Amino acid sequence: MADFERRIPEGDNRERLVCATCGFIAYENPRIVVGSVVVHEGAVLMCRRAIDPRRGYWTLPAGYLEQGETPEEGAAREAMEEAQAGIAIDGILAVFSIARIGQVQVIFRARFADPARPHFAAGPESQEVGLYAWHEIPWDDIAFPSVRWALDAWRQSGTGPLGAPFGNPAQDRRGVLRMPQAPSGAL
Amino acid sequence: MADFERRIPEGDNRERLVCATCGFIAYENPRIVVGSVVVHEGAVLMCRRAIDPRRGYWTLPAGYLEQGETPEEGAAREAMEEAQAGIAIDGILAVFSIARIGQVQVIFRARFADPARPHFAAGPESQEVGLYAWHEIPWDDIAFPSVRWALDAWRQSGTGPLGAPFGNPAQDRRGVLRMPQAPSGAL
Numbered sequence: 001m002a003d004f005e006r007r008i009p010e011g012d013n014r015e016r017l018v019c020a021t022c023g024f025i026a027y028e029n030p031r032i033v034v035g036s037v038v039v040h041e042g043a044v045l046m047c048r049r050a051i052d053p054r055r056g057y058w059t060l061p062a063g064y065l066e067q068g069e070t071p072e073e074g075a076a077r078e079a080m081e082e083a084q085a086g087i088a089i090d091g092i093l094a095v096f097s098i099a100r101i102g103q104v105q106v107i108f109r110a111r112f113a114d115p116a117r118p119h120f121a122a123g124p125e126s127q128e129v130g131l132y133a134w135h136e137i138p139w140d141d142i143a144f145p146s147v148r149w150a151l152d153a154w155r156q157s158g159t160g161p162l163g164a165p166f167g168n169p170a171q172d173r174r175g176v177l178r179m180p181q182a183p184s185g186a187l
Numbered sequence: 188m189a190d191f192e193r194r195i196p197e198g199d200n201r202e203r204l205v206c207a208t209c210g211f212i213a214y215e216n217p218r219i220v221v222g223s224v225v226v227h228e229g230a231v232l233m234c235r236r237a238i239d240p241r242r243g244y245w246t247l248p249a250g251y252l253e254q255g256e257t258p259e260e261g262a263a264r265e266a267m268e269e270a271q272a273g274i275a276i277d278g279i280l281a282v283f284s285i286a287r288i289g290q291v292q293v294i295f296r297a298r299f300a301d302p303a304r305p306h307f308a309a310g311p312e313s314q315e316v317g318l319y320a321w322h323e324i325p326w327d328d329i330a331f332p333s334v335r336w337a338l339d340a341w342r343q344s345g346t347g348p349l350g351a352p353f354g355n356p357a358q359d360r361r362g363v364l365r366m367p368q369a370p371s372g373a374l
Contacts, residue, residue: 004211014253024191026211029218030252032291065217066201070284070361071291091351092282095293097257104219104258104293106282162351164278174257 030102034074035062036110037154038087040118043131044154047082049143050127057143060150061085062105071106079110083129085120086113094153094166096146098175107150109162145172217289221261222249223297224341225274227305230318231341234269236330237314244330247337248272249292258293266297270316272307273300281340281353283333285362294337296349332359 003020017026037060038045046058061082065074072089079087087110096105112118122129132138134155142148153166168175190207204213224247225232233245248269252261259276266274274297283292299305309316319325321342329335340353355362 024213026213027218028254029216030254030256031214031216032219065291067215067217067289068286069217070286070355071282072284073286073361095258095279095282097259099255099257099260102254104252104291106291164349165352168257174260 028102030104032065032071032074033062033103033105034065034071034078034108035060035105035150036075036079036087036089036108037093037150038079038083038085038110038112039154039159040112040115040131043133044137044151045079045083045085045120046130046132046137047122047126048128049125050122051125054143056127057141058138059143059147060107062107072108075106075108075110080123082123082126083120084123085118085129087111088113091162092165093157093162094150096149096168096175098146100174100176100178103175105146105150107153109154109157145177146175215289217291219252219258219261220249220290220292221252221258221265221295222247222292222337223262223266223274223276223295224280224337225266225270225272225297225299226341226346227299227302227318230320231324231338232266232270232272232307233317233319233324234309234313235315236312237309238312241330243314244328245325246330246334247294249294259295262293262295262297267310269310269313270307271310272305272316274298275300278349279352280344280349281337283336283355283362285333287361287363287365290362292333292337294340296341296344332364333362 004017005020006015007018008015009018009025017028047061048058049055061079063078065071076087079085090109092106093109094107120129149169191204192207193202194205195202196205196212204215234248235245236242248266250265252258263274266272277296279293280296281294307316336356
């Protein structure tokens, strides 16, 4: 059985998970989540989660970047897996830090690959998928604070060219708060 | 001894490194490199590597983001570790994908924390550290292609507010080429 202990490997300066028997070092680096705000005629593509955590709550198509993918490719794969949507990426809308759980999120703004025939449907990880105008967004049932941050960034960015990416909101600069925030829709 | 095999864990859809004995899954996700172009009076802070790979070649202060850090914090830590420089971050200059080796690089534009008294010195991982104007940059001895990409992005971004982040250059959109490219300084 793998027999991991926490110690500082030679030449390093912080504790790592090291197998006491074979010396295998399981580096635990932050992970990259890639996702997208897919916009069509002023509405945004959202997915109701069919899996834990936050099953039944609403999110954007997003997930962990996999080896060998660019962030853009990862975001497109997630849109296909979770919403069966082919997308075309505009650019980076936001970069969020969720230091509490070791995540960096790169959120793109995107369109449907064929805007004349937008296609979407629930993938295996979604109960339901839909396009929502700002005031139709199910604000009371958002899965994660960063979903709201991304939606706020989309609203502030407008429809023109993308500028500097949005970052964490002022009330949680490092991404360490656990508490859900007041719904943006209620502001 | 940890006895890893490649197989698809239950509920997953791709091969992972799984310990055959205890079931520990060593997820290999892409890693985040954070770094900075630290600018002072038109010159950029560069470090000559004292460690492999590319020992003796020049790079920017950069390294792997660690658990519990925001990207900005990681970039500041690397500037301190590699160049003993306290920095203030302006914003995101570039986001690069190096899909070949599973990296996403977030490169910031930064200044010295106290521009009136810029301090820098070689940290343990650097042989030498210096400020270089564009035409003084040691173009023939750059450690990695992405260092050149970041320097090119800095030059193109000018000194005003940062806009949309730069990405990979057209000749290597996914970050898969092994060959060094023609030096920018020679263009």
